Amino acid sequence: MILKTENIDKFFHDPNEFQVLKNIEFDVKKGEFLSMIGKSGSGKSTLLYILSTMDTDYSGKLFIDNQLTTGLSKDHLAEIRNEKIGFVFQFHYLLAEFSCLWNVMIPALKLGKLCEKEIEQRAYQKLEILGLKDQALKPASKLSGGQQQRVAIARALINDPLIIMGDEPTGNLDSKNTDIVFDIFQNLTQNYGQTIIAVTHDEDFAKKSDRIIEMKDGEIVKNIHSR
Amino acid sequence: MNINSTIAKTYIFSNKKLTAVAVLGVLLGMSVYIFMNSLLVGFDKSSNTSVFRNTSHIRVYKDDEISKVLVNDTNENYLIINPKVVPNNNTIINPKMILETILKQKEVTVAMPQINTNVFYNNGKSQIAGISVGIKPDEANLMYNIKSFMVEGDLDLLKSNPNGILIGSGISEKMNLAINDNLNLTSSKGISRTFKVVGIFKTNNSVTDKTKSYINLSASQQLLIQGDSYITDINVNVTDPEIAEKVAKKLTQITGYKAEGWKQANETLMATNKMRKMIITFVSLTILLVAGFGIYNILNMTVSQKINDIAILKAMGFKGKDVIRIFVTQAISIGIMGVIGGVIMATILITFLKRVYLGGDIGYFPIDYEPQKFVQGIVIGLVITFFAGYMPAKKAANVDPVDILRK
Numbered sequence A: 001m002i003l004k005t006e007n008i009d010k011f012f013h014d015p016n017e018f019q020v021l022k023n024i025e026f027d028v029k030k031g032e033f034l035s036m037i038g039k040s041g042s043g044k045s046t047l048l049y050i051l052s053t054m055d056t057d058y059s060g061k062l063f064i065d066n067q068l069t070t071g072l073s074k075d076h077l078a079e080i081r082n083e084k085i086g087f088v089f090q091f092h093y094l095l096a097e098f099s100c101l102w103n104v105m106i107p108a109l110k111l112g113k114l115c116e117k118e119i120e121q122r123a124y125q126k127l128e129i130l131g132l133k134d135q136a137l138k139p140a141s142k143l144s145g146g147q148q149q150r151v152a153i154a155r156a157l158i159n160d161p162l163i164i165m166g167d168e169p170t171g172n173l174d175s176k177n178t179d180i181v182f183d184i185f186q187n188l189t190q191n192y193g194q195t196i197i198a199v200t201h202d203e204d205f206a207k208k209s210d211r212i213i214e215m216k217d218g219e220i221v222k223n224i225h226s227r
Numbered sequence B: 001m002n003i004n005s006t007i008a009k010t011y012i013f014s015n016k017k018l019t020a021v022a023v024l025g026v027l028l029g030m031s032v033y034i035f036m037n038s039l040l041v042g043f044d045k046s047s048n049t050s051v052f053r054n055t056s057h058i059r060v061y062k063d064d065e066i067s068k069v070l071v072n073d074t075n076e077n078y079l080i081i082n083p084k085v086v087p088n089n090n091t092i093i094n095p096k097m098i099l100e101t102i103l104k105q106k107e108v109t110v111a112m113p114q115i116n117t118n119v120f121y122n123n124g125k126s127q128i129a130g131i132s133v134g135i136k137p138d139e140a141n142l143m144y145n146i147k148s149f150m151v152e153g154d155l156d157l158l159k160s161n162p163n164g165i166l167i168g169s170g171i172s173e174k175m176n177l178a179i180n181d182n183l184n185l186t187s188s189k190g191i192s193r194t195f196k197v198v199g200i201f202k203t204n205n206s207v208t209d210k211t212k213s214y215i216n217l218s219a220s221q222q223l224l225i226q227g228d229s230y231i232t233d234i235n236v237n238v239t240d241p242e243i244a245e246k247v248a249k250k251l252t253q254i255t256g257y258k259a260e261g262w263k264q265a266n267e268t269l270m271a272t273n274k275m276r277k278m279i280i281t282f283v284s285l286t287i288l289l290v291a292g293f294g295i296y297n298i299l300n301m302t303v304s305q306k307i308n309d310i311a312i313l314k315a316m317g318f319k320g321k322d323v324i325r326i327f328v329t330q331a332i333s334i335g336i337m338g339v340i341g342g343v344i345m346a347t348i349l350i351t352f353l354k355r356v357y358l359g360g361d362i363g364y365f366p367i368d369y370e371p372q373k374f375v376q377g378i379v380i381g382l383v384i385t386f387f388a389g390y391m392p393a394k395k396a397a398n399v400d401p402v403d404i405l406r407k
């Protein structure tokens, strides 16, 4: 079990009190490719940010890699994210002033387990997997949208995280780039044992994944294993 | 290099214009601060130098007394209407012993009896009113550094010639007197005596130069028709002028005579110095503060611009303190560049102004490289930069990545 929730509830108090998540209980196995679908406003993003440990304002329990993360300090959670979780968002959030290579290297430099030379080599590897080796030294801002998203994925992979989380990671991509990203994710789960949790609006994308969780009004209404 | 510093460096160099503006702000603030404060020290030094050419650090003399009730061991209340100054003579009794007691104090460097006499200088038909100061040449030189402002003749000739006199350059010009000329003095007691000019001095204080002369102590006593135990003042110098008031208090207790420090004796001058100090300190600190605001503003702007970067860095595992380091490093780097520039600029300004001749009582522009003010400026500059950077950095550290990333 790589991730597990117990009875997670969350309320928003502003502008008026309302329960955005109700009794969320599910678990994710190592190597699973999980899609989260549901209408806009059903609470998918809110749930994902809780799972990511960035949002700590909830009740219930969250376990990552068999460790209870609920109640840990912000700094401790930051360390867990750095080491165990990779993120891909709808927008790439690359640092515009850095080259693609440096963008990919930053989380590994933060982790500090390898020296700069080794990290650089790894970053080149990741970029190669994503077909961007020749773009490595260009500034991140000079790439096309699809390329930028792939650099963001390379960055999410640099520390070989246990879980990669995505909030509509293909939301801004055309179908060709969407397919590329899907294949990369699938490859990661099948060949490297990494786990993917991706919020998506794309039905085809979801159908091709291992499992679909559907949300409605803050509750999980369907939990389907497609394979 | 640490990743936080790398990011800070990249931000600094990717926005060269903003960085340059902030650096320039610090540079100007810094140089003005150092410059103005060095000038302040210069002013004080030059004003002290001219004060100590005429004034000793401490003056010991007999104070006037107000008449008091003679009987104090009764329960009756005595009332004296219209109390008057007791018609006492104002000489110091047993000056030799007092002098020895004073010299025993470890802070005291020189102590010397001195008699100031109001006189008329007469030469042919011209007459000038002035003050003749009776001194012991060796001690007086130690005290007032007379030799440093002699323009002609020699102070030591006063020792070998009991009728020698040292006159101010103003008197010499007005009365057309040169070395070895004779000059007649008339005292307030009506005694007239002829002296021989052995030296001419110039203090750059025109009033002093037009009125003052130095003669032997014994000659002064003779002008006042007094014996050689007649002493009204003992002048004392101490190791550091700043401790004069403290030592004066002690001397009052030990000797029983009134001892007055130079600051007390020069209250108006001290007030002027204080005012100047307050204004310069206020203005120069304000300028540094404004430079600090510059950094604060620019960093605030950077934080707003880079809010997405901050959010993703925090998502990827950067802690609050990492974010603080990134922005404080930026501020400190700007500060250091500005401080270095400011020090260079201040040095150039001072070097230039030092050579400007103003003339009059001042001479050259009274400024010098004051290491203490340089250090002070650098420290204050860096402290202000640190806080100017810390506040926006703290704001950045508190950014909630969820708020930014979910948009």
Ligand SMILES: Nc1ncnc2c1ncn2[C@@H]1O[C@H](COP(=O)(O)OP(=O)(O)O)[C@@H](O)[C@H]1O
Pocket (backbone or CB within 6 Å): A012, A013, A014, A015, A020, A038, A039, A040, A041, A042, A043, A044, A045, A046, A047
């Ligand atoms: N910071 C917030 N304060 C109040 N309500 C919020 C906030 N963020 C999201 N919501 C509300 O919570 C609900 C769930 O939002 P979200 O998780 O973004 O849905 P989804 O990602 O499934 O579209 C929505 O109704 C949204 O308006």
Ligand SMILES: [Mg+2]
Pocket (backbone or CB within 6 Å): A044, A045, A046
């Ligand atoms: Mg959403």
